[in-house]
Amino acid sequence: MTGTETLKAAEPAPNTGAVATDENAVFSVRNLWKVFGPKADRIPGSEHASLPPAELREATGCTAAVRDVSFDVRKGEVFVVMGLSGSGKSTLVRCLTRLIEPTSGTLAIDGEDVLAMDRSRLRELRRHRAAMVFQHFGLLPHRTVLDNVAYGLEIQGLSKAERRAKAAELVAKVGLAGLEDRRPSQLSGGQQQRVGLARALAVDPSVLLFDEPFSALDPLIRREMQDEVVRLHREEGRTMVFITHDLSEALRLGTRIALMRDGGIVQLGTPEEIVGSPADDYVREFVRDVPREQVLTVATAMRPALAGESERGPAVRPDATVSEAIEAVSRSGDPAARVMDGGRLVGVVDHACLLDVVAGTSGPGAAATPASTASTSGATGAPDAPDGSREVTA
Numbered sequence: 001m002t003g004t005e006t007l008k009a010a011e012p013a014p015n016t017g018a019v020a021t022d023e024n025a026v027f028s029v030r031n032l033w034k035v036f037g038p039k040a041d042r043i044p045g046s047e048h049a050s051l052p053p054a055e056l057r058e059a060t061g062c063t064a065a066v067r068d069v070s071f072d073v074r075k076g077e078v079f080v081v082m083g084l085s086g087s088g089k090s091t092l093v094r095c096l097t098r099l100i101e102p103t104s105g106t107l108a109i110d111g112e113d114v115l116a117m118d119r120s121r122l123r124e125l126r127r128h129r130a131a132m133v134f135q136h137f138g139l140l141p142h143r144t145v146l147d148n149v150a151y152g153l154e155i156q157g158l159s160k161a162e163r164r165a166k167a168a169e170l171v172a173k174v175g176l177a178g179l180e181d182r183r184p185s186q187l188s189g190g191q192q193q194r195v196g197l198a199r200a201l202a203v204d205p206s207v208l209l210f211d212e213p214f215s216a217l218d219p220l221i222r223r224e225m226q227d228e229v230v231r232l233h234r235e236e237g238r239t240m241v242f243i244t245h246d247l248s249e250a251l252r253l254g255t256r257i258a259l260m261r262d263g264g265i266v267q268l269g270t271p272e273e274i275v276g277s278p279a280d281d282y283v284r285e286f287v288r289d290v291p292r293e294q295v296l297t298v299a300t301a302m303r304p305a306l307a308g309e310s311e312r313g314p315a316v317r318p319d320a321t322v323s324e325a326i327e328a329v330s331r332s333g334d335p336a337a338r339v340m341d342g343g344r345l346v347g348v349v350d351h352a353c354l355l356d357v358v359a360g361t362s363g364p365g366a367a368a369t370p371a372s373t374a375s376t377s378g379a380t381g382a383p384d385a386p387d388g389s390r391e392v393t394a
């Protein structure tokens, strides 16, 4: 890399206080850095900024846990931050509410500059606007389930009766009705996590932040909790930021996924973009074992319909997965499925189209068209995700 490129990539945006944001963004993050170590604030923009982690540590004694990261979390999406251990996920998400103080860059929530907030505004941000659900549930051991959930409401000035009524509603919402009077020690790990979730929901935050909340749970319970998050998201459309190092969890939950490596975002895109169009060899290797047919949709696999093909075959929606279309074609015995968008025929998926996806011989993964990467689309580049329901309509 030339010196000019180094500087260009590393130069932090000046923090002017006025933060330019997309109006659909809950969080807007631009050129964010978090450097740990001596004289950390000298690293962004310096000649050391683009050094690989080991060399940076050697030269300066510093670790760039978050490295020039830019993105928006859009209203109503589940924004997953994924990466291996040490890639910077927790640091990045803690920077969003300044539980960790960023070294440089800009950061806004609903257009308000987070870096300019004073202590009381920050407290308000963490309590009401961006509630965090942790891996270690942080429940109060001597309080009942109901009181743990009501706890977040105490500071809101509601009467005791109002708090208990609202808490009971939330306990039921996360599937714990009947367990209101238990103490945390009398609950399983999954149940405790549900209490943590209900408590975070109690303050009706504009965004829920999850820090690897399910990694301590056994696989079955973990799956159940993921379903719970999907259900809550579908019912409430609440914005969520979700940290995980588990790719299958990221693919199940994410509207979009930011894949981190060494503090930077190597790709930001929908699950389909990440799996179908990996931005580089690192991402390709990361998603190598993902069953493509479970992630790619028929919209990317279809071809134009030929004469006569509009009459026969099961109908599938453009956002049905290839795997759902395979099942529909296989059940019907027809040679192809019709891809119908609101009653209109938009294409056809035949055996060859479907097998090509499974084999990885066509579709976006086979074409050399990298999806949006952090440098080009951190903020706005990736197209909107499908609507998420992915149902086969016939």
Ligand SMILES: Nc1ncnc2c1ncn2[C@@H]1O[C@H](COP(=O)(O)OP(=O)(O)OP(=O)(O)O)[C@@H](O)[C@H]1O
Residues within 6 Å of the ligand: 036, 037, 063, 064, 065, 083, 084, 085, 086, 087, 088, 089, 090, 091, 092, 245
């Ligand atoms: N307080 C700290 N002081 C120095 N270095 C730190 C500190 N906190 C984190 N780091 C370093 O920053 C990098 C990113 O750490 P971070 O915890 O954000 O990663 P992560 O992706 O969340 O990892 P994990 O999945 O293991 O929790 C790591 O190299 C870590 O050692």
